Amino acid sequence: MTKENLILLADAYKYSHHKLYIPGTQYIYSYLESRGGKFDETVFYGLQYFLKEYLSGEVFTIEKLDEAEKMLVEVFGRNDVFDRSRFEYIITKHGGRLPVRIKAVPEGTVVPVRNVLMTIENTDPECFWLPNFLETLLMQVWYPSTVATxxxxxxxxxxxxxxxxxxxxxxxxxxxxxxxxxxxxxxxxxxxxxxxxxxxxxxxxxxxxxxxxxxxxxxxxxxxxxxxxxxxxxxxxxxxxxxxxxxxxxxxxxxxxxxxxxxxxxxxxxxxxxxxxxxxxxxxxxxxxxxxxxxxxxxxxxxxxxxxxxxxxxxxxxxxxxxxxxxxxxxxxxxxxxxxxxxxxxxxxxxxxxxxxxxxxxxxxxxxxxxxQRVNRDTQEFAFKCSYAIINGEAVNVHKMPVELDANGHLRTSFKKSKSGKLSLIHENNQFKTVEETTVPDTANMLQTVFENGNVIREYTFNEVRGKAAL
Structure with missing residues (x-):
């Protein structure tokens, strides 16, 4: 089966980000969560499909790059947005395989909302732009997760x-x-x-x-x-x-x-x-x-x-x-x-x-x-946000905290407030909790590496998924 051209599977505006990240950016770490919505807990399911179908193996090639470059020049009507060299670097240095690491909660796990479900980070500092470039595709895990929920x-x-x-x-x-x-x-x-x-x-x-x-x-x-x-x-x-x-x-x-x-x-x-x-x-x-x-x-x-x-x-x-x-x-x-x-x-x-x-x-x-069909990303309020970065060798915790007006016209913090730092999901005293990664040992972190540098590291069987989601 011929895979889709991954170079073209992102929101168009993201092709400008390699220039817009502050100079000296080396590392971007982002996470996925269900911020709330119709139900109080979410079944995490479907990531394995996206990893195997779209991200694994050699996904960037010169032929696909040529196709993408032609399309993106047409889309933007200018040639100073899409930077071909960013993808050529991955093709040359990594054989077209993605230098990112993805961790996720085991598929089928039922997690209360407002907890981390997945993280992604680049493993090559030259590819700091890549984790959030992949957001558009990875975010679509909202659909199987929401239907399962x-x-x-x-x-x-x-x-x-x-x-x-x-x-x-x-x-x-x-x-x-x-x-x-x-x-x-x-x-x-x-x-x-x-x-x-x-x-x-x-x-x-x-x-x-x-x-x-x-x-x-x-x-x-x-x-x-x-x-x-x-x-x-x-x-x-x-x-x-x-x-x-x-x-x-x-x-x-x-x-x-x-x-x-x-x-x-x-x-x-x-x-x-x-x-x-x-x-x-x-x-x-x-x-x-x-x-x-x-x-x-x-x-x-x-x-x-x-x-x-x-x-x-x-x-x-x-x-x-x-x-x-x-x-x-x-x-x-x-x-x-x-x-x-x-x-x-x-x-x-x-x-x-x-x-x-x-x-x-x-x-x-x-x-x-x-x-x-009668579901959408807002059914469970899925969000994908950057929470940590390294800039010129310095670690930076990243978050957003927007304010909004309540019904009485008073300022309050929006539910869209994001998390900060590198994250772990733990389960203790029969409760799930998202904490900073440095506060718990790796063995306690429910987020497991499922993808690294072009390879699917951990797979789940359908029976395993069913077992975890069982009432």
């Missing part, structure tokens, strides 16, 4: 309602409650792979095939970590029109007489489908199957629709009451809701079922754009 927060909600309403025997199914339906809504196949694999850190259900490809390719997953099942779409269920829907439903059951099969059932009237077709005409065939039919509503208000669907299905198929006192459909029938699912809607859905006496184990969820 969002997915994990949803798993907390699911787990709570399982603990409240589901039988102990059903807990093994939690990993299949939230399914990734987001491939078509992602901004690119690459985004689907990156974000989809981040979801698989927490759950095992996914129709986003690039997610499993990604996990195997970059994280040594021994088998595909995302599982799916045969399922219909409206193009299948509407071919014979409204009058032929029952015939198609029967054909679907005949085609897959065993195992799990999902069928979208709202093409015309979800309530008729549940009552007259699934619950009456096909009831005996469903109950005799060695497997489960998963009925999928796909329109209408999720809460009201699901309450009515479960009312009909339990009337038609009957139910048992689990040890916590909640109703459970026969194992041959379940429901999956794939429309209108988001972090904000999920608690209301499960709470409504709970109030109706319906166990959470009856329902699975499919989540699309709200999982892979």
């Amino acid at each position: 969002l997915s994990r927060e949803i798993k907390k909600v699911v787990t709570k309602y399982y603990e409240d309403t589901a039988s102990v025997a059903s807990f093994a199914g939690i990993n299949f409650v939230l399914n990734d339906f987001g491939f078509r809504g992602a901004s690119s196949p690459e985004s689907a792979g990156i974000g989809g694999s981040a979801h698989l850190v927490n759950f095992a259900g996914s129709d986003t095939l690039p997610a499993s490809v990604f996990a195997k390719r970059y994280y040594h997953a021994p088998i595909a970590p995302g599982f799916s099942l045969p399922a219909t779409e409206h193009s299948v269920c509407t071919l014979l029109g409204e009058e032929g829907e029952l015939e198609i439903f029967k054909y679907i059951l005949d085609t897959y007489p065993t195992g799990v099969i999902a069928c979208v059932s709202d093409s015309y009237n979800i309530f008729r489908a549940c009552e007259e077709y699934w619950g009456t005409a096909l009831k005996n065939q469903i109950l005799k199957r060695k497997g489960t039919l998963v009925i999928r509503p796909d329109s209408g208000d999720p809460v009201n629709t699901l309450l009515k669907v479960f009312e009909i299905l339990m009337d038609k198929f009957g139910y048992t009451t689990n040890e916590k006192g909640y109703k459970v459909l026969p194992p041959q029938v379940r429901v999956i809701q794939g429309d209108g699912i988001s972090y904000s809607s999920i608690p209301g859905i499960f709470e409504a079922l709970k109030q109706a006496g319906v166990s959470a184990e009856n329902l699975a969820l499919g989540m699309g754009g709200a999982l892979l």
Whole structure:
């Protein structure tokens, strides 16, 4: 696979920085953190992909430099911004490999916000400009980290309602409650792979095939970590029109007489489908199957629709009451809701079922754009800042501390205040804490060297990531 031209993978303004750093600058040390945002803790995930795909090995070549120089002269409309010699030096002195060191918390680690997650520093004083040149690309770890965080927060909600309403025997199914339906809504196949694999850190259900490809390719997953099942779409269920829907439903059951099969059932009237077709005409065939039919509503208000669907299905198929006192459909029938699912809607859905006496184990969820696309860098307020430098041989602690006006017009320090010095992340007394690197031994620092001088030093398997992120 031909790698992208890394020389062109930076914000355009950064090509002027080699001249703008104060003369005598020899060393720049910067860090990444989640400054806050929607959730109080962040799952760190995805850096390994960027290291292996973009930074490892010989990434600067004369051919790529020629291409970049032509582009950047066009971009700036002048030839005194881009300095070709800076990259030629790395090609000549380091064989085109990046003279930087990157340390990071182990992937999958769940870290409270406002703690260091990653650091980068140059290992050659001539390349002081390089760490923050790489910010643009490295900052994109916000995306897999944020999707992994969002997915994990949803798993907390699911787990709570399982603990409240589901039988102990059903807990093994939690990993299949939230399914990734987001491939078509992602901004690119690459985004689907990156974000989809981040979801698989927490759950095992996914129709986003690039997610499993990604996990195997970059994280040594021994088998595909995302599982799916045969399922219909409206193009299948509407071919014979409204009058032929029952015939198609029967054909679907005949085609897959065993195992799990999902069928979208709202093409015309979800309530008729549940009552007259699934619950009456096909009831005996469903109950005799060695497997489960998963009925999928796909329109209408999720809460009201699901309450009515479960009312009909339990009337038609009957139910048992689990040890916590909640109703459970026969194992041959379940429901999956794939429309209108988001972090904000999920608690209301499960709470409504709970109030109706319906166990959470009856329902699975499919989540699309709200999982892979309705996030951004500010969801968890990711920031990348310089905190330490060496200038003319002198160490300098670096930080910013902007002020802002509060609602009453009074000055206060902004939450964008950055950290200062070389940093370590420690975990003691069951708490994470960011401290100055000099105050703790290397063995206590959770930040581990993962990349140095063009080489990936430490890799994590997908199973290791899952283990660290587990609730």
